[in-house]
Amino acid sequence: MRFPRRSLALGSALVLGGSLLGGLVISPAAHAANEPEALRISGGPTSATDQTPVELDADLYLPEKVPAPAVVLAHGFGGDKSGSADQASQLTEAGFVVLTYSARGFGDSTGLISMNSPDFEVADASRLIDFLAQRTEVTQDSDGDPRVGFAGGSYGGALALLIAGYDDRVDALASDITWNDLESSLFGQSVEGSSQLGVYKNLWTGFFFSVGLRTTDGKVTRCGRFSPEWCAAYTESATTAQVTPAISMLMRESSPISVTDRITAPSLISGGQADSLFPLAQTNANAEQIMEASPQTPVSVLWHGMGHDGGTNEDERLETSITNWFKEYLQEAPESPSVTEPFEVTLTSGEISIQNNQPQPTVVAGANYPGLFGSxxxxxxxxxxxxxxxxxxxxxxxxxxxxxxxxxxxxxxxxxxxxxxxxxxxxxxxxxxxxxxxxxxxxxxxxxxxxxxxxxxxxxxxxxxxxxxxxxxxxxxxxxxxxxxxxxxxxxxxxxxxxxxxxxxxxxxxxxxxxxxxxxxxxxxxxxxxxxxxxxxxxxxxxxxxxxxLTPVGGEDPTFAWLLLIIPALAIAGVILFVLRPREPKPLHVTESSDSLNESPVVIEDLYKTYKGGYQAVKGVSFEVPRGVVLGLLGPNGAGKTTTMRMMMGLIAPTQGEITLFGHPVFFGSPVLSRVGALVEGAGFLPHLSGRENLHLYWKASGRVGEPYFDEVLEIADLGTAIDRKVKAYSQGMRQRLGIAQAMLGKPDLLVLDEPTNGLDPPQIKSMREVMKSYADTGRTVIVSSHMLSEVEQTCSHVVVMHRGQLIATGKVADLLAGRTGGRLEDVFLDMIGEDLTVGQS
Amino acid sequence: MKTKKALPFRVELIRQLKRKRTLVALILVIALPLIVVTAVKFGPSADDRAGGGGGGFGDGDLDLVGLATSGGWNFALTMMFFASGFLLLILVAMFMGDTVASEASWSTLRYLLIAPVPRRRLLSIKLAVALLLSFVSIVVLVGFSYLVGLFAFGSGNLSTPTAGVFSNSEALWRMTIISVYIFITLLFAAGIAFLLSVLTDVPLGAVGGAVVIVIVSNILDAIDALGDLRQWLPTDYGAAWIGALNREIDWTGMSRGVAYSVVSFIIFITIAYLRFDRKDITS
Structure with missing residues (x-):
């Protein structure tokens, strides 16, 4: 997809104003691999009295394959051959020999400006055709008659028409934004059928003339590079805003209107809508006069959105149209280019482009040229x-x-x-x-x-x-x-x-x-x-x-093709998500899950966990928790208790080993977790909701069925009226109690409590012990982790002791105490782990 | 182990709706048209306005904003124009970026997972609710702006800079397209925010990260020197809804924009799912 260029000016090659904007237009140098051949070509006579030919500064561009038809590019007023370099490159690539040159009085060519006079500029153009007739690289129709097209805009556009009228060796032409009649262009008259002189275009004419005043040596002179004849004509007209018969004649000779009835070369006549100097009426006159005099001559008319006043940049489209025009009418086997329709027009105001919020030209075309007044x-x-x-x-x-x-x-x-x-x-x-x-x-x-x-x-x-x-x-x-x-x-x-x-x-x-x-x-x-x-x-x-x-041409059809990208993207994402979905791990031991009621609530085998960064939190832990007990998971901070619990809850994945709950392997989100209630690493609630709302929403979110026992757990939480206050106002103890209550919602078969007594005061701790014991008495299982030995001693019937990620003891509390002199769990623990560690005291 | 579907859509919606930020978002989209209409009606430049069109606002090339006071439709369109660049971006980034990360920061995430809410289900429900809230805020903005505009400037047809006026039914159709398109272009930011939400436990990081990425893209998009490279920027299609204001709707830019946004959204969401599938929840 091409994005419209944000150009300040029109193609310098085609525009009279090119020289004024010259400082702004950065002309990319001819970058073609084949540099043009710089030439000095002899043109027509210097003046009526001096027959010495002028020297024309020219460049010859050769295509890859020769011989090939030639195209001569004439520049706009105030420009020179360099302005045509871009278009020359494009035409060369399209297989044409291209000759660009500076008109007399411009660039490095000698001579004075005679405004496309038949005796001078047009004669120069004929000499160029003579020159092409000598070149073996150019296809020759007959001896001295090369296959040649002429193209130009504004000043060059008028020349293209004039040379086609004066020299029948021209085989095709493309003329852009130019005049049909210089007099009616510079003296605008819009009254239909009026023969009266129009209104003098003061600013345009003055501007036009001033461009030709510039001399090569920077000296200020009266006439600059104008021929004395034209200098005098301008001075008189500008002074009086009138036209003498002699001046009128002079202008007519330099106007295509004098030759359009002789033109038979296929003509691409384009004009700009943004042109107050040579308005579309001039373009229209050129086209209609050729069509009328020679109906069989192919003529296409193009009203683009550019012109001497600026407008919408359509350089690319116009240059492509010109190239295609010459391909069709100069090349032997054109690669079926899309030739400009008999009428093409750009609707400039209208749709807005999304790229730059500028009006986006819509080009429409018709099979017949309707003229200036519509069909x-x-x-x-x-x-x-x-x-x-x-x-x-x-x-x-x-x-x-x-x-x-x-x-x-x-x-x-x-x-x-x-x-x-x-x-x-x-x-x-x-x-x-x-x-x-x-x-x-x-x-x-x-x-x-x-x-x-x-x-x-x-x-x-x-x-x-x-x-x-x-x-x-x-x-x-x-x-x-x-x-x-x-x-x-x-x-x-x-x-x-x-x-x-x-x-x-x-x-x-x-x-x-x-x-x-x-x-x-x-x-x-x-x-x-x-x-x-x-x-x-x-x-x-x-x-x-x-x-x-009229039907729309070019442009992009409304396309939904991009949307099709979504389908493969969805498909690929779907496949990736399906293929890489986590699967239920195969249990190490096949169990009769149908009889899971008899399975141990927790079986842990050979469990390892290494965190990212290499810290090994659990190293080879195995134990089993019998049904209907309160089991204490004991160990100092950093023993791996919480990590083990996280793995039991399917929050983190074991590096190695297996956990089964009631005979079902645990993995992320395994259904067996619905039989577990847990408080791991502190409570978590939505702070903006009350305790009651939190419990209700949690129960609904859990997807569990059955009786939630709200009243019972609220009693255990013992929050009083605070249950209807927002959780963010709770103390740590209140949150903790609410967390335990949440874990007990629905009376799960396994209750896992991580440091449940954190933040509780002694009476609350005492009542919590009773809650746990009575909970286990119903045949359910409770696992309590703690770093406080006395706590475990008072609550638990069984214990698992961990230290530095390893299991160091497991069994009934009574068994562990048996045969020990101290008789206290604390002493037993210290014996096991050595004296290097201070364990929390209650 | 009999369970219903965990985390029903309705429950997650309630959990989000009861949050203060949802209320704040709603207040913002309602306040914006009220503030603007007050400024236009009673502001210091109100007296300078010539009767008829324009006025109150500057008028750029596009002159869409200058039409804001010509009726409810135009006012709604202008509010959309104002809001789509930043306000809606922030809201969408908030709804999408905060949704998982805030659960992590409150520690509620692990209790949902223990419940157990399967991880993909958790993401899907959260995604759906966040998208719904995002879309609703756009609808509220447009709808409320229309009502405010209707009250303040009367029931005009939808005037456009270049395509003349659209009748009420046509205007409704065009505004629907524009609203949906703007929602879709926001999916890029939404996808990033959601991915970040899964990656981090800091809600502000997820929201801010997405906003920053979009703003950087906007800045790059404003650099002309980047030329055609800019068409690969996610924000290059933010204004393509202008195509819906042409006489014949210009779908070219919008279909590219939709493709870009939806495809990038799919990519971000896929990564989010893959990551969350395997993530150790330690917060």
């Missing part, structure tokens, strides 16, 4: 009275929709930046909230009536279509506005049809459409005197373009 139109009513708007004196403050050259950093397509406009400068006409989600793909149209308080000769308006969310937040798609200029406007309303900027987005159910008519926009040249206009809807509706028959 059908939907009329959406908009409401609003006629409104007066002011064009302020000094044209300031001006609304800001886009800022040329900033790569769209201001014009977010989620609408986080909404056009700032100023009071009184805009008229608003809004629709009802939409009932259903509507995909708007292309130019909407409106018919409005405009009039001016006083007659003017240059009325300028900016129309925009905003999408207003249910929360009232307005979003101006791509920050695009439609400039309108009317040469003569008076108090009589003039009705005009305006093409709003072409966009591709989905307006959601609940969104409203809002038509905004404004008098200012920072990016354009505006009149400086103040005017008062009246704006009204001529038709109270917006005609919205819809495109039918």
């Amino acid at each position: 059908e139109q939907q009329s959406i009513p908009v409401l609003g009275p006629p409104q007066q708007i002011l064009s302020p004196a000094g044209a300031s403050p001006a609304a800001i929709s886009s800022i040329p050259g900033f790569g769209g950093s201001l014009a977010g397509n989620l609408g986080s930046f909404v056009t700032s406009s100023f009071p009184g400068q805009s008229a608003f006409f809004q629709s009802q909230p939409l009932d259903t989600a509507t995909e708007i793909i292309g130019s909407s149209q409106v018919e409005i009536a405009l009039s001016s308080e006083v007659a003017v000769t240059d009325a300028i308006f900016f129309l925009s279509l905003q999408v207003v969310g249910a929360n009232g937040r307005a979003n101006l798609p791509q920050g695009l506005v439609a400039p309108v200029r009317i040469d003569s406007l008076g108090s009589t309303p003039e009705v005009v049809t305006v093409d709003l900027p072409a966009i591709a987005l989905t307006a959601n159910a609940g969104d409203s459409l809002r038509l905004v008519v404004s008098t200012t926009d920072l990016a354009y040249r505006m009149p400086l005197d103040e005017r008062l206009y009246t704006v009204a809807m001529a038709q109270s509706a917006i005609s919205v373009p819809l495109v039918t028959g």
Whole structure:
């Protein structure tokens, strides 16, 4: 899975703004194993008066297998050949010979900029084809006619179209974000059918020109690297915001519109939605003119989400589309690439990507190119009275929709930046909230009536279509506005049809459409005197373009494949848990468990326990506990008493040996434990519950059946009213008594008490002795561990003496005492273990 | 030796429900929407809000939070957004991490095992109860936030930044998906917490350990330089529920997130079982 890149700028190769952002774009050097061959190729004449050819700085990339078709990559305005290196590598890998070069006036090429003039830049391109015709690495269609495609964006995109028009040796072309007509690009006019000059794009044109002013030696000159002809044309236009017939002619020669009727090479024409310089209308004109003049020529149109204003980064997709286009139309046996459909469009606003919370482009495609106005139109009513708007004196403050050259950093397509406009400068006409989600793909149209308080000769308006969310937040798609200029406007309303900027987005159910008519926009040249206009809807509706028959392409289908990982994971976990489940150990001696009533309550054989870390707590202990006795497990601290009891209770596993209770082997959780009640190493209770609740919950949790004898054990606990207080308030003695009571719940056949008298006072100890003795009298068995000899002596009939993990004596207390002079168990014990140990005294 | 099933689910549920921390958790998820709604309604910035949408909150690119005051659904969604990063994480880590370790620290664990509650049964019941409590706290958060939002901001449809508005029934469906998804993404932390709970006798260690691991993962996830490596981080899918706010639900991120969380949960739980099968209980 690929994650969208978080790129600051678009591919430098394709964008005019590349040079401005040049400092930010880190261009990975051509890392291909085969370094390009650096070349100086002779181009066309230096100027009309100087026939010396210019020298073009070029790189030739060779694929693994030659001869192969060639692709020439032309760069954007202000860039040079290095900007095409990445795309060149990709095309080389796809099996093309790739020629990148710096256009005249750029990079290390000589000559001056003539804006793709047929006599100069286009002539240069023809010389490049001548050069390729000489190379044996390039597939030749015939002598002097290499198999060659041309690709470029912006400045390079116009060249790709122009060379295809002028030189019929071009076999395929890919042209991105470029102009069809330079004049209508730089002088925007959105009134349908208008032949009047449009509104001068002040900022864009100035920015454009400034890029070409940069000289190699850093000297400031009047014309920089522009040819004198273009320098003069710019100076005049920028000063007057007018176009003389001569300049108009000059621009037309450098515009694809002059040659589109001659282009027969398969053409991939792409344009950007985030482009206020060469908007989609220009892209559309290039495509439609080629289709009209030569219907059999394969033309695909791609409206991506990028453009001179930034937008959504789709470099990878576009470059892949271009590569596939050339594979299809230049290579002999294309490996069935997925060629761009006749129409592909990116719906930029809409779904949010989970990776970066940015809008995730959805690409849809259709088998027919619908043009700018959709395959059908939907009329959406908009409401609003006629409104007066002011064009302020000094044209300031001006609304800001886009800022040329900033790569769209201001014009977010989620609408986080909404056009700032100023009071009184805009008229608003809004629709009802939409009932259903509507995909708007292309130019909407409106018919409005405009009039001016006083007659003017240059009325300028900016129309925009905003999408207003249910929360009232307005979003101006791509920050695009439609400039309108009317040469003569008076108090009589003039009705005009305006093409709003072409966009591709989905307006959601609940969104409203809002038509905004404004008098200012920072990016354009505006009149400086103040005017008062009246704006009204001529038709109270917006005609919205819809495109039918579009299907999603690319992207990832909603996939649940990852979820399938859960099944093997569950299966493996299940198998592991089944295979590695602890099994009931086989008893060393097969016993008749059915007759277990007659079995000894406890049989311990050859028991060892070594703790982690190597401490041997129990070493080879064996003993048996007869039924109906109170047995004392005796030994000093550290003798292994508690460890032995833990093993009896299935809390820890013996390292070696076996314990059976009533003939059943003990293991973790063995069922026989339900016949045992125990107090091991102090009591344990839920501190937030009362003693009574603890006993009841413990009984329920134990799963034991039968009579719990709550009343009897509570009597033994002797807690009085404290039984209903929370356990955390208990003293140690109270906890201990409650612990003994818990162990006796249900009167188990075997009662195991570890140091039961800890924390009890002498009267309680005394009564506890009686409890144990009478408990054993019922035929049940009690095991009491203690380090206090007198305690055992007074309570127990039998004793097991342990020391340092070993059994040192076992039997009846009376037997142990018999024949001893002292007659006291204490003396017996000391005799057994030697004098080195002090035993607790009672 | 006749026994019923030891440690019935209901008994363990009672044992947990009677704990103060369960009450505190409930109070927290109820308090959060109340605090936020009070701040929005009566806080210092309340007067600055323009009528209509937004207001009270900052508005980022996503602008989900800015929609919080547009109705009950949006308020519930925003609370979810606020809580999923930390509050719910803490609660889930607490329910899962504390469950076995606290028994060990109270010494009640050995009495349950002596009862005897078979070890796997003990883990299974504790797991089920902890998961239930975790899920319930999410449901309470969403449900109560919805009611608070309904009361404070009225019954709006669910507004989204890019996909318009969803009707009530659609909103219920989307919120269910989001709640369940957030619960599932929390399973990663839940699994770690549960494993730690089995490994240690210190409840705070188990809860804190899980929280720390998730926070470290969050920090790493914020480092762009790690690039695609981040898709292997458990927290990389925490926000994939955004996909449920698209017109057509985008399942891609969520299915990856579910797979990641559930598989890691299975692994942690398996290790926990294997460990507990053999563990000497000495506490």
